Amino acid sequence: MAYLRFKALEMLSFKDYRKDNAVVVPAKLSELFCQNVFSEETMRSYLTQEAFKSIQDAIKRGTKIQRDVADQIAVAMKDWALSKGATHYTHWFQPLTGSTAEKHDSFFTPFETDRAIERFSGGMLIQQEPDASSFPNGGIRNTFEARGYTAWDPTSPAFIVGTTLCIPSIFISYTGETLDYKAPLLRALNAVDMAATDICKSYFDKNVTKVSPTLGWEQEYFLVDSALYQSRPDLVITGKTLLGHSPAKGQQLDDHYFGSIPTRVMNFMKELEIECMKLGIPVTTRHNEVAPNQFELAPMFEEVNVAVDHNSLLMDIMARVAHKHHFHILFHEKPFAGVNGSGKHNNWSMATDTGENLLSPGKNPKKNLQFLTFFVNTIKAVHDYADLLRASIASASNDHRLGANEAPPAIISVFIGTQLFSVLEELEKVTDGKLSPEEKTELKLNVVGKIPMILLDNTDRNRTSPFAFTGNKFEIRAVGSSANCAEVMTVMNSIVAKQLQEFKIEVDALIDKGLKKDEAIFNILREYIKVSKNIMFEGDGYSDDWAVEAEKRGLSNLKTTPEALKREMDEKFVALYEDLGIYTHREIEARNEIKLEKYSTVVSIEATVLGDIARNHIIPCALNYQNRLIENVKGLKEIFGEKEFKKLACEQMNMITEISEHVSIIKVEVDRLLGAIITGKAAGNSQEMAEIFCNDVKPLFEKIRDSSDALEMMVDDELWPMTKYRELLFTR
Numbered sequence: 177m178a179y180l181r182f183k184a185l186e187m188l189s190f191k192d193y194r195k196d197n198a199v200v201v202p203a204k205l206s207e208l209f210c211q212n213v214f215s216e217e218t219m220r221s222y223l224t225q226e227a228f229k230s231i232q233d234a235i236k237r238g239t240k241i242q243r244d245v246a247d248q249i250a251v252a253m254k255d256w257a258l259s260k261g262a263t264h265y266t267h268w269f270q271p272l273t274g275s276t277a278e279k280h281d282s283f284f285t286p287f288e289t290d291r292a293i294e295r296f297s298g299g300m301l302i303q304q305e306p307d308a309s310s311f312p313n314g315g316i317r318n319t320f321e322a323r324g325y326t327a328w329d330p331t332s333p334a335f336i337v338g339t340t341l342c343i344p345s346i347f348i349s350y351t352g353e354t355l356d357y358k359a360p361l362l363r364a365l366n367a368v369d370m371a372a373t374d375i376c377k378s379y380f381d382k383n384v385t386k387v388s389p390t391l392g393w394e395q396e397y398f399l400v401d402s403a404l405y406q407s408r409p410d411l412v413i414t415g416k417t418l419l420g421h422s423p424a425k426g427q428q429l430d431d432h433y434f435g436s437i438p439t440r441v442m443n444f445m446k447e448l449e450i451e452c453m454k455l456g457i458p459v460t461t462r463h464n465e466v467a468p469n470q471f472e473l474a475p476m477f478e479e480v481n482v483a484v485d486h487n488s489l490l491m492d493i494m495a496r497v498a499h500k501h502h503f504h505i506l507f508h509e510k511p512f513a514g515v516n517g518s519g520k521h522n523n524w525s526m527a528t529d530t531g532e533n534l535l536s537p538g539k540n541p542k543k544n545l546q547f548l549t550f551f552v553n554t555i556k557a558v559h560d561y562a563d564l565l566r567a568s569i570a571s572a573s574n575d576h577r578l579g580a581n582e583a584p585p586a587i588i589s590v591f592i593g594t595q596l597f598s599v600l601e602e603l604e605k606v607t608d609g610k611l612s613p614e615e616k617t618e619l620k621l622n623v624v625g626k627i628p629m630i631l632l633d634n635t636d637r638n639r640t641s642p643f644a645f646t647g648n649k650f651e652i653r654a655v656g657s658s659a660n661c662a663e664v665m666t667v668m669n670s671i672v673a674k675q676l677q678e679f680k681i682e683v684d685a686l687i688d689k690g691l692k693k694d695e696a697i698f699n700i701l702r703e704y705i706k707v708s709k710n711i712m713f714e715g716d717g718y719s720d721d722w723a724v725e726a727e728k729r730g731l732s733n734l735k736t737t738p739e740a741l742k743r744e745m746d747e748k749f750v751a752l753y754e755d756l757g758i759y760t761h762r763e764i765e766a767r768n769e770i771k772l773e774k775y776s777t778v779v780s781i782e783a784t785v786l787g788d789i790a791r792n793h794i795i796p797c798a799l800n801y802q803n804r805l806i807e808n809v810k811g812l813k814e815i816f817g818e819k820e821f822k823k824l825a826c827e828q829m830n831m832i833t834e835i836s837e838h839v840s841i842i843k844v845e846v847d848r849l850l851g852a853i854i855t856g857k858a859a860g861n862s863q864e865m866a867e868i869f870c871n872d873v874k875p876l877f878e879k880i881r882d883s884s885d886a887l888e889m890m891v892d893d894e895l896w897p898m899t900k901y902r903e904l905l906f907t908r
């Protein structure tokens with residue numbers, strides 16, 4: 177094993193990947209944009225006017241595409257794909273495994289005995305029936321009724337990867353239950369569109385006919401040299417290091433953050449950006465992140481559904497391009513202890529089809545009131561459904577990240593900056609019922625009217641907040657780097673949709689009672705601010721004081737995934753989903769079950785790998801070194817005799833004892849660990865199982881690691897089998 181470590185290090189110094197993999201970027205990246213996408217422009221040239229209109233209506237208004245038109249679209253798509261060298265097509269979907277799925281079918285169709293053509297019809301475009309019995313389904317399907325089907329989602333454009341035409345799709349069981357991330361997301365987006373459009377139209381701008389939530393994600397990741405990666409079984413199997421002493425230098429000097437990008441990484445980034453451009457992923461930002469060998473990439477914001485697809489596609493492409501540059505990409509939220517983890521901050525807002533951002537204040541009082549309406553309703557939604565939001569970002573890997581190193585804690589709070597907070601405090605004082613003309617003027621000029629100025633000067637940032645307002649959008653910072661954005665976006669858009677529906681009903685009721693529209697809105701917003709105030713927090717989310725204060729305020733602190741997932745089945749949350757038609761009761765249960773099972777499985781795999789490494793690599797290596805020390809002590813005794821050797825060999829003998837102690841701790845704790853895994857697996861249900869893995873299995877990791885890391889500091893470097901943190905983190 178130590179051999180593998182040194183071989184990997186040697187390979188590194190011999191190869192000059194920096195030069196070998198140099199990437200030439202075309203003068204204008206923009207010319208590559210959407211080259212491999214069945215984009216609006218491509219559709220215009222390939223489709224008849226009728227088909228073009230039909231697909232545009234489906235994208236913009238959700239109308240159905242008739243079967244004969246679908247046939248025309250399929251032929252056009254195929255012709256375009258063939259012109260780009262494609263030979264196969266696939267429905268590209270996002271099952272609950274967390275990665276994307278594809279099953280390629282050839283356009284090639286034989287007929288008669290010796291002839292063949294390329295064929296693709298409307299039926300094949302609209303629906304595919306992969307034998308998908310092995311995807312997670314939470315008990316929805318039995319193997320004997322395992323059929324599931326994928327259905328084309330025309331709101332996300334088709335694209336070509338390699339020689340395959342990929343058709344973004346949703347994935348549903350034969351009995352109609354959703355089995356993927358996208359189908360519920362589309363429902364949530366539709367719900368928020370209806371609710372927000374209704375409010376815009378009725379109170380602010382009758383020209384609005386559609387509201388589209390928008391998402392701009394920021395993808396953080398680590399790059400590790402492929403050879404070094406292969407030398408660490410924990411990285412290969414679990415995506416994270418389970419052992420490893422901190423290097424003398426980590427991120428203390430903050431010298432990596434925004435520093436000049438290493439050449440080899442730059443080559444990777446350039447090639448990645450070229451691929452992104454061709455696939456229509458509008459990436460614009462790249463930089464070194466805080467931890468050594470950690471980086472980030474971010475695109476322009478897009479409509480949520482497309483942004484979600486683009487993120488999933490990107491993660492796939494990143495892994496492939498990294499491979500070409502002899503890197504392995506790590507999306508795990510906490511691959512290395514002691515330095516920053518990786519998040520995928522989701523910047524969320526809502527945009528109207530008249531071109532306005534609803535979370536951006538405008539030039540006149542009406543626009544500012546519109547901003548306040550959506551702003552306060554969002555805060556109220558987060559307040560009422562904080563636990564659901566927490567559950568949506570819960571995973572075994574994100575548990576390692578939350579609560580330290582610039583990642584938010586598990587307590588959900590909202591950060592809006594001190595100045596906006598004081599505006600809300602002013603609004604809390606608005607008179608109950610009708611407002612006097614003076615109060616209206618005061619509100620217009622000095623309270624609401626002040627908002628644009630405040631935001632111009634809004635420099636507040638809080639890296640410890642899970643949900644932060646950043647001037648014209650909310651940044652959901654709690655999302656982990658390996659997550660599919662769809663899950664948190666489904667929750668976010670569902671809770672806001674529900675909140676906006678309630679708001680409309682309450683405002684209309686006051687209008688019916690004789691209040692003017694603005695008065696009614698101010699009255700309801702005042703009440704919302706009062707009830708949601710306890711979730712607003714401007715201070716340090718890491719401080720112990722905040723945990724105490726949050727408890728006093730009645731906020732949840734669901735520290736672990738099993739705790740968070742337990743809350744997900746709360747009646748209130750189930751009702752929300754059922755009312756909005758996002759999930760049925762059975763679907764919610766199934767998804768909860770899948771997540772709990774995944775949690776236990778991940779921890780169980782980590783535990784087993786840790787046990788293996790400890791027994792097969794660490795203990796033998798420690799004993800090997802201990803034997804050397806014993807030989808040394810014996811030699812000293814032989815040369816110097818009984819009396820003198822004790823003084824000379826004193827430290828070696830202490831080390832021999834210390835090694836034995838650590839070896840013994842490792843052995844005992846690994847045995848306990850293996851026992852705890854067996855107990856966990858025998859649990860009666862998924863919730864119980866996840867709790868055992870969380871409370872009884874996971875705590876043992878630390879003890880084993882502590883002893884192993886201590887041994888790493890004692891044992892001769894030449895014998896140590898595991899590639900060290902300093903090698904993994906500082907090799908570029």
Ligand SMILES: NC(=O)CC[C@H](N)C(=O)O
Nearest residue numbers: 516517518519581582583
């Ligand atoms: N500077 C940053 O924004 C760091 C964020 C941090 N990596 C996270 O886990 O979210």
